[in-house]
Amino acid sequence: MRFFVFFILTEMDEMETQTMVFTTPPVKQGEAEEEEYAYYERVAMDLFIVVSPIILIVGLVGNSLTLIIMNRHLHRYSSVSIYLSALAISDSLVLILDFINNWFKYQLNLHLLKMDESFCKFHRFFFTVIFTTSSWLVLAVSFERLIAVWFPLQAKRLCTTKTARITCCVLPIVALLSYAYKIPGWHLDEVNNCNMHPRFKDFEEQVGPWLSAVLYSYLPIIILVVINGLIIFKLKRMASKRDKMMTLTEKSSAHERR
DSSP: OHHHHHHHHHHHHHHHHHHSOOSSOOOOHHHHHHHHHHHHHHHHHHHHHHHHHHHHHHHHHHHHHHHHHHTSTTTTTOHHHHHHHHHHHHHHHHHHHHIIIIIHHHHSOOOHHHHOHHHHHHHHHHHHHHHHHHHHHHHHHHHHHHHHHHOTTTHHHHSOHHHHHHHHHHHHHHHHHHTTTHHHHEEEOTTSOEEEOHHHHHHHHHTHHHHHHIIIIIHHHHHHHHHHHHHHHHHHHHHHHHHHHOOSSHHHHHHHHO
16 A cells, blocks of 8 residues: 555656756656665664564563473473484574564663673574574474384384483584684674674685575475475375274274274
């Protein structure tokens, strides 16, 4: 609607310039577009300032409840509870690190990354490591489901709490090694901004985004689609076999469903 009104007013201005003489100079098209862009930028910033704390609070409360439930006696010795507990911690760290950087900067005008070079290096490096680890923890849970569906007899031997603990330790280490180049790369430049050092800038701009995208997004998505596809295929196949083997008695039917 705002764009439509802007378009009508622009057309009216063009018509008036052909029929009358302005007493004041007309507003240039470029200036109007800049004002339009600035308006939507302010709206987006206001939404971010309001919504960001809500997302943080809801996320932290939900992750805290996950930790409480997963560490009760009933679930404590389950491998899935270890994965979900680690995922809750990593997701909480992602929320906190993103909030203290962006919300503090836009709302409180407090640029934490400019205050200390160590924090600049830590935030740029550790934030990437954490959100990459979160993606692979989701995959670890999916792998367990795949094993339970395709190899149910081996599930007790493969899906153990020991395996889950080892996986939760290995995944962050792999992410740390993958993004280790960021530690010497980030620094405070001459105007005190947290930027990539000129020696590493070309690598960060050309290779860095692809490395992060593959490890965090593209590869996990592909693997997740394949795993879920295999799970769906196996479940449908098992359901088809079950329907063929079911007898007419209610007792047998209930047994097969279990």
